[in-house]
Amino acid sequence: xxxxxxxxxxxxxxxxxxxxxxxxxxxxxxxxxxxxxxxxxxxxxxxxxxxxxxxxxxxxxxxxxxxxxxxxxxxxxxxxxxxxxxxxxxxxxxxxxxxxxxxxxxxxxxxxxxxxxxxxxxxxxxxxxxxxxxxxxxxxxxxxxxxxxxxxxxxxxxxxxxxxxxxxxxxxxxxxxxxxxxxxxxxxxxxxxxxxxxxxxxxxxxxxxxxxxxxxxxxxxxxxxxxxxxxxxxxxxxxxxxxxxxxxxxxxxxxxxxxxxxxxxxxxxxxxxxxxxxxxxxxxxxxxxxxxxxxxxxxxxxxxxxxxxxxxxxxxxxxxxxxxxxxxxxxxxxxxxxxxxxxxxxxxxxxxxxxxxxxxxxxxxxxxxxxxxxxxxxxxxxxxxxxxxxxxxxxxxxxxxxxxxxxxxxxxxxxxxxxxxxxxxxxxxxxxxxxxxxxxxxxxxxxxxxxxxxxxxxxxxxxxxxxxxxxxxxxxxxxxxxxxxxxxxxxxxxxxxxxxxxxxxxxxxxxxxxxxxxxxxxxxxxxxxx
Amino acid sequence: xxxxxxxxxxxxxxxxxxxxxxxxxxxxxxxxxxxxxxxxxxxxxxxxxxxxxxxxxxxxxxxxxxxxxxxxxxxxxxxxxxxxxxxxxxxxxxxxxxxxxxxxxxxxxxxxxxxxxxxxxxxxxxxxxxxxxxxxxxxxxxxxxxxxxxxxxxxxxxxxxxxxxxxxxxxxxxxxxxxxxxxxxxxxxxxxxxxxxxxxxxxxxxxxxxxxxxxxxxxxxxxxxxxxxxxxxxxxxxxxxxxxxxxxxxxxxxxxxxxxxxxxxxxxxxxxxxxxxxxxxxxxxxxxxxxxxxxxxxxxxxxxxxxxxxxxxxxxxxxxxxxxxxxxxxxxxxxxxxxxxxxxxxxxxxxxxxxxxxxxxxxxxxxxxxxxxxxxxxxxxxxxxxxxxxxxxxxxxxxxxxxxxxxxxxxxxxxxxx
Numbered sequence: 034x035x036x037x038x039x040x041x042x043x044x045x046x047x048x049x050x051x052x053x054x055x056x057x058x059x060x061x062x063x064x065x066x067x068x069x070x071x072x073x074x075x076x077x078x079x080x081x082x083x084x085x086x087x088x089x090x091x092x093x094x095x096x097x098x099x100x101x102x103x104x105x106x107x108x109x110x111x112x113x114x115x116x117x118x119x120x121x122x123x124x125x126x127x128x129x130x131x132x133x134x135x136x137x138x139x140x141x142x143x144x145x146x147x148x149x150x151x152x153x154x155x156x157x158x159x160x161x162x163x164x165x166x167x168x169x170x171x172x173x174x175x176x177x178x179x180x181x182x183x184x185x186x187x188x189x190x191x192x193x194x195x196x197x198x199x200x201x202x203x204x205x206x207x208x209x210x211x212x213x214x215x216x217x218x219x220x221x222x223x224x225x226x227x228x229x230x231x232x233x234x235x236x237x238x239x240x241x242x243x244x245x246x247x248x249x250x251x252x253x254x255x256x257x258x259x260x261x262x263x264x265x266x267x268x269x270x271x272x273x274x275x276x277x278x279x280x281x282x283x284x285x286x287x288x289x290x291x292x293x294x295x296x297x298x299x300x301x302x303x304x305x306x307x308x309x310x311x312x313x314x315x316x317x318x319x320x321x322x323x324x325x326x327x328x329x330x331x332x333x334x335x336x337x338x339x340x341x342x343x344x345x346x347x348x349x350x351x352x353x354x355x356x357x358x359x360x361x362x363x364x365x366x367x368x369x370x371x372x373x374x375x376x377x378x379x380x381x382x383x384x385x386x387x388x389x390x391x392x393x394x395x396x397x398x399x400x401x402x403x404x405x406x407x408x409x410x411x412x413x414x415x416x417x418x419x420x421x422x423x424x425x426x427x428x429x430x431x432x433x434x435x436x437x438x439x440x441x442x443x444x445x446x447x448x449x450x451x452x453x454x455x456x457x458x459x460x461x462x463x464x465x466x467x468x469x470x471x472x473x474x475x476x477x478x479x480x481x482x483x484x485x486x487x488x489x490x491x492x493x494x495x496x497x498x499x500x501x502x503x504x505x506x507x508x509x510x511x512x513x514x515x516x517x518x519x520x521x522x523x524x525x526x527x528x529x530x531x532x533x534x535x536x537x538x539x540x541x542x543x544x545x546x547x548x549x550x551x552x553x554x555x556x557x558x559x560x561x562x563x
Numbered sequence: 564x565x566x567x568x569x570x571x572x573x574x575x576x577x578x579x580x581x582x583x584x585x586x587x588x589x590x591x592x593x594x595x596x597x598x599x600x601x602x603x604x605x606x607x608x609x610x611x612x613x614x615x616x617x618x619x620x621x622x623x624x625x626x627x628x629x630x631x632x633x634x635x636x637x638x639x640x641x642x643x644x645x646x647x648x649x650x651x652x653x654x655x656x657x658x659x660x661x662x663x664x665x666x667x668x669x670x671x672x673x674x675x676x677x678x679x680x681x682x683x684x685x686x687x688x689x690x691x692x693x694x695x696x697x698x699x700x701x702x703x704x705x706x707x708x709x710x711x712x713x714x715x716x717x718x719x720x721x722x723x724x725x726x727x728x729x730x731x732x733x734x735x736x737x738x739x740x741x742x743x744x745x746x747x748x749x750x751x752x753x754x755x756x757x758x759x760x761x762x763x764x765x766x767x768x769x770x771x772x773x774x775x776x777x778x779x780x781x782x783x784x785x786x787x788x789x790x791x792x793x794x795x796x797x798x799x800x801x802x803x804x805x806x807x808x809x810x811x812x813x814x815x816x817x818x819x820x821x822x823x824x825x826x827x828x829x830x831x832x833x834x835x836x837x838x839x840x841x842x843x844x845x846x847x848x849x850x851x852x853x854x855x856x857x858x859x860x861x862x863x864x865x866x867x868x869x870x871x872x873x874x875x876x877x878x879x880x881x882x883x884x885x886x887x888x889x890x891x892x893x894x895x896x897x898x899x900x901x902x903x904x905x906x907x908x909x910x911x912x913x914x915x916x917x918x919x920x921x922x923x924x925x926x927x928x929x930x931x932x933x934x935x936x937x938x939x940x941x942x943x944x945x946x947x948x949x950x951x952x953x954x955x956x957x958x959x960x961x962x963x964x965x966x967x968x969x970x971x972x973x974x975x976x977x978x979x980x981x
Contacts, residue, residue, distance in 0.1 A: 141940060144674045145653030153675035153874055157702065167683050225630055228604050231880035253883040257683050301675035391813035409755055409812070409958075497755060499951045506947050522646065 065102055069095065094118075128541065135534035138289045138307045147285075147303040151267060154274060154291070154299060158265035162248050165260035169212040172227055172234055172255050173219035179230070181239045181250060182221070183258060184213045192216065193239040193250070227255040265299075274299065311535035321532075324507040325516070329543075331415070332512040336483040339422045340476055346423060347430025348468070352460070355438045366435070373428035381492035384421045388493075409498050411509035418510055422489055429479070430472075437471040438464065473555040480551075481544050485514045513540050605632045606878055606885055607658040608870075609648070611640035614662065617898040621889050631881050645670065652676035652873050659876040660886055662708065665696035665867040669938040672699045678872045680704055680883055685891045693908040695780045696867035696935030705869035706886050707908035708899055712865040712930035713761060713834045715854070719847045721745055721829035729765060729856035732830060733809055739829045749809060750823050750831040752816040757954035759946060760936075761832050762801075762810070764863040768855035769797040772862065773945070774937060782937050784979050789949075790972025793859065798956055798968035800856060805957035812954050835904065835926050850925035852932070865933035867908060906930070944978045 072095040079088040098118075101110045137143075169184045173192075180194040182205065190213040193199035205213035215221045227234055238249040241260065250258040265274045265283075274283040274291050283291035283299055290302030316322055350369055354362050372380065387394045388407035396403050407417045441464055449459045490496060496511035496519065506519060513536065521533030606625075610618060615635045622633035636658060638644045645667045651657035653676065663671075671677035679702050686694060686703075693707035717725050721739050726732045736748025752761050759766075763773075770793025775786030788794075804810040814822075823831040824844035831837075832853065841848060855861040870890050872882045889895065896912035899905075904920075906927040907913045917924030936942075952971040955961035 141649075141670065142673050144649060144676070149653055149875065150675060156679060156874075157672075157675075159679075160701070161681075167681075225604075228629075228631060228878070228881050231878060235879045253679075253681055253879065254887065255880055255884075257681070259681050259683075300673050389813055389815075391811070392818060499756065499947070506944060522642075 061102065065099060068098065131534045131537050131541075134530055135311055135538050136306050136308060137304055137531050138302075138310070139304050139531050139534075140529035142300045143289050143302045143304050145301070145303055150290075150301050150303040153301055154265060155263075155267055158263050158274075159251070159261040160264050162260045162262055165248070168250060168258040168260075169210075170250075170252060170256065170258045171212075171214055172222045172252075173216060174222055175219050179222075179233060179237065180219065181237070181252070181258060182213050182216055182219070183239075183250065184211070192219075193241070195237055195239065198240040198242050199250070222255075224255070231255075307531065311531045312538075314532065315535055315539070325536075328507060328511050328513055328516050331510070332484060335415075335418065335422075335486075335512055336480050338419050339426060339483045339486075340480045342419065342423045343426035343430045343479070344472075344476060346427040347432075348434045350427070350431050351434035351438055352464075355435065369431055370428040372424055373432070377425050378488040378492050380425055381421065381489045384417075384424075385493045388417055408494050411498055414494055414498060414510050418490065418493055421493060422483070422486070425489065426479070426483070430475075433472055433475055434468060437468050440471070441467045469555075474552070477548055477551045477555070481548060484512075484544055485540065486512070487514045487518065490515045491518070604630070604878060604881060605634055606660060606882055607634045607636055609636050609638045609644060609658040609661040611644075611662065612637045613902045614899055617902040618890075618895070620898070621892075621895050625885055625889050629881065629884070631878070631885075633885065648873075649674050649676055652875050655875055657873050657875065659873055659878050659882040661871050661873070662868060663705075663871055665705065665707075665869060666936050666938045666942065668697070668699050668704055668871075669940040669942065671871065672704065673940045676874050677704050678874045678876065678879060678883075680706065680872055680886065682706065682887055682891070685887055688891075688909050688911060690908065690910055690913075690931065691780070692865050692930065692933055692935055693867050693869075696865065696938075697869050698781060699938060701777075701779050701781055705871045706891050707867050707869040708890070708896065709868045709903060709905035710865055710908055710927065710930050711834060711836075711868075711905055712863045712926065712933045713764070713832055713853075714863070714926050714929040715851045716823065716831045716833045716837075716841070717849045717851060718823070718826060718829050718831075719849055720826070725830070725849075725851045725854060727854055729768070729854045732854050733804075733807070736809075736829050745826070745828050747808075747822065747828040748830070750814060750819040750828045751810045752814065752819040752832065753810060753812050753954075753957070754815045755812055755954065756947075756950040757812055757957060758816075759949040759953055760864055762953060764832075764853045764861050765800075765856045766794070766797045768859055768861040769793045769800065769857035770859040771797050772934070776934075782939070784937075784939050784941070787972065787976050787979070789975065790969050793857065794972065795965040795968050796857070798961075798964035801953060801956040802959060802961075802964050805959055810957050812957050835906075835922065838922060850922060850929070852929050861932070863929065863933045864936040865930050866936055868905070869908070939979070941979045945975050948974045948978070 072091060075091055076088050079085075079091065098114055101107050101114050166186045168186070171182050173180050173182045178194065180192055180197070181199075182190065182192050182202075183199060184190050188211050189201060190203075190205045190207075191199040191201045202216060204217055206215040208214045222230070234255055235253060238251050238261075239258075240249045241247050246262060248260040248262040251261055252258040264277055266277055267274050272285050275281070276283070281293045281297070283293050283297075286292050287305075288298075288302075289305040289307070290298045290300070292298050314321060315325055353359065354366055354369070359365070375383075385408065388396075390396055390404050390406050390409060393407070395407065396405055406413055408414050445463055445467070446459055449463050454462065490510055490512055494508065494510045496508035496515045498510075499506070499508045507516060511519070517533045517536045517540070520528070520536065521530050522528055608618070608622075615637045618633075618635055622635055626632050638647070640662075644661070645663060648657055648661050648663070648667075649670060653674075657676070668677070682689075682694075682703060685706075689707050690710070693710060694703070697703055697705040697707050715725060721744055722735060726735050733748055736745070739745045740748050752758055766772075771789055771791050773787070773789050774782040774784055775788050777783045801810065819831060820833070820837045820840055822828060823833070823837070824841045824846055826844075826846055853861060853863065870886045872879065872886060876882045891909070893909055893912045893915075896907040896909040897915060900907045900912065900916045900923075904923070906923045907916050913923075913927055917927060937945075948971050952961065952967055956964055956967060961967035
């Protein structure tokens with residue numbers, strides 16, 4: 034991929050006499066050998082699973098990697114390959130896969146292939162005939178054809194096979210329990226033999242008479258058969274299911290399920306690609322659009338206010354503690370960054386306990402038994418979330434600002450002071466712009482982080498409180514990412530991975546757009562140095 | 564010198580690893596990723612760590628009897644295990660058998676990942692509620708293992724007997740509180756979104772079960788009964804109980820358990836999972852039926868765990884043989900009881916377990932009156948509306964209780980039928 038560049042850059046490298054250390058060579062060979070061994074193993078495994086496409090990609094990339102490291106040229110590629118490989122595996126693949134899922138109907142009721150769905154529907158449609166007994170049976174074989182040797186509860190013995198209704202037989206070998214276990218001309222299958230052929234035996238259906246309504250015998254363990262009648266009939270050529278009772282025809286109408294004329298579906302369906310349906314649904318279906326727009330709005334408010342408040346508090350504290358006249362600065366600094374020392378999800382969980390209206394520390398001890406509904410009132414819950422996020426987020430800003438402040442050359446500030454600038458002017462005109470050079474990219478990443486701050490929301494309120502008057506399962510503090518979680522895995526009626534992936538793509542686009550715009554703006558800040 | 568040695572060790576170990584991997588990959592179909600293409604007769608069972616140990620013995624017995632190895636794969640019991648099953652079975656990489664809660668069944672059937680299972684003669688040995696839990700739309704899918712339900716716990720130091728009705732129980736509890744011996748008349752585990760599961764017995768006693776029941780004993784989601792007159796009466800009661808502090812959305816399950824264990828309440832609605840903490844705290848308790856709030860039958864929800872066979876099992880015959888004939892035996896049910904302490908679903912095993920541990924017997928007795936928790940996939944949404952509405956009623960923010968309740972019923976109906 035970088036060959037032209039590598040070729041050009043490889044030339045000067047050749048001129049430098051290279052010190053070839055044996056240790057370096059050995060290490061290289063060992064690492065490459067290890068990689069190749071892994072690849073070989075992966076290839077065999079993939080071939081065994083008939084994943085040819087993936088095997089091809091693996092093989093090509095392995096050859097490329099070997100080429101890069103065995104050749105004396107391609108120096109830049111030597112540095113770029115590991116990073117690129119990880120980028121592809123852990124970022125690009127995930128994004129592309131989410132993108133792919135967003136264009137499918139993958140979700141509850143649509144998880145497998147059509148063949149699986151048909152097989153399950155056929156099995157589900159079998160109804161055990163009421164009051165029908167269990168028949169003792171053995172599986173027998175002749176010339177490779179399997180048959181059921183059945184002993185009914187009255188002790189009568191008969192033989193039947195797929196499409197061959199049961200016929201009474203005589204002369205069967207009967208065991209002590211009165212069950213026929215063998216028949217002249219047939220060989221009785223042992224358990225291991227049945228296991229070897231279990232797919233065939235498990236799907237065999239032996240009619241008890243010419244009349245299909247009398248039902249057919251099926252077995253699941255090879256020793257007992259039960260009588261079933263089908264309620265649905267599958268026609269492979271027309272690709273339709275017909276309800277034998279009502280005559281309703283369910284056909285594949287391209288929606289990933291068998292659907293009747295009146296729109297009634299039988300489950301399970303199967304996974305298909307649905308184009309832009311999920312995106313269209315997100316913005317046109319009222320029950321989704323309303324909550325979605327509200328959630329997008331709150332997500333922006335949440336991320337924006339969180340970044341602004343943590344930035345303000347963090348920089349303020351950093352400035353205060355940057356003043357050499359303050360005593361015990363080190364101790365104070367440690368105290369200030371303390372919230373950063375706890376895992377955020379743990380802090381959020383602790384805060385949710387502290388904010389419990391009746392038993393929480395805040396209400397009970399600090400407010401003397403007040404019952405402020407910190408997390409259960411829609412508006413207060415939002416305020417609480419922002420407050421807790423301030424607590425969690427300002428140490429980061431403080432740390433970065435402290436470092437950045439220390440890197441601002443003293444003489445700039447002194448020069449400004451010589452020119453008669455007061456502290457406020459010095460800060461606004463000299464220190465803040467210089468601070469922003471370092472901090473702007475971090476502010477942007479902090480925005481992106483808070484945009485997807487799942488832990489905080491889920492640990493503190495789980496997105497609640499829920500407004501009981503809305504239709505969709507959305508709470509007052511849900512942000513986009515928690516909504517995605519609820520749609521994909523949540524408590525709603527059925528998970529919808531397709532829709533959730535579509536939401537993720539929307540998040541991706543929003544964040545990318547904001548980041549791209551902001552980074553362009555920050556480039557202007559870098560002019561400060563010139 | 565140090566660097567040198569580190570490098571040497573690294574080289575040596577990576578060479579060894581490369582050799583080992585190379586060795587693996589060149590060997591024949593004996594190792595795992597390659598084995599699944601040949602029709603290897605091995606059963607994979609997903610089970611939680613506790614019970615995996617107890618199943619080792621029966622797995623070995625199955626292998627000795629039938630020549631089929633049983634591989635017990637330990638998974639953490641819960642939603643992840645359920646999700647993994649639904650996702651992996653369609654790819655053909657799922658297990659043959661899984662242990663799971665009956666409330667997962669609706670999801671399994673909706674996604675077509677579970678195979679039907681005929682229990683045959685074994686059926687007679689199980690309690691009715693366990694069998695009903697293991698079936699969906701009239702078809703049996705699983706072998707029941709254990710039952711779980713809530714009952715009333717009474718602190719025997721604070722109350723001598725359990726009153727016959729819920730109102731009398733509240734009065735008795737309030738008397739204890741007034742006497743200064745306790746802080747709460749009764750503890751009902753709840754939470755910000757309330758807890759319809761713990762409140763359900765009381766709701767049914769006022770005549771508002773969630774669904775009607777079909778002839779075959781299965782739920783009829785089309786016959787929604789939650790919105791009946793009894794439901795509105797229950798809604799009014801919730802407002803009353805909320806005002807009186809009998810039910811409180813600030814009392815989470817953990818708080819309720821801790822407060823009861825601290826001897827601060829004479830009564831509590833609780834499942835067996837709280838007993839260890841209460842025992843440890845040294846509170847003497849009795850386990851009894853929950854007194855009804857109305858004159859209709861009181862039916863707590865019963866959760867049943869069981870074994871299910873994958874719809875795409877390559878070893879369907881062996882899997883159902885293992886599940887029905889081996890895992891359904893009294894011996895295994897008792898072993899699993901020893902591992903989890905949950906009452907066995909097999910009646911004969913339950914009797915032995917109850918004799919060993921009276922608490923199990925008491926909870927089991929209460930559970931016999933219970934109904935399986937509905938397992939339709941829409942339950943997720945149902946719990947949501949249900950909990951949110953009950954929480955609003957308890958907190959007095961729902962407005963007219965009857966209206967709030969019927970609006971909730973309408974939403975549940977729309978969700979199930981839409």
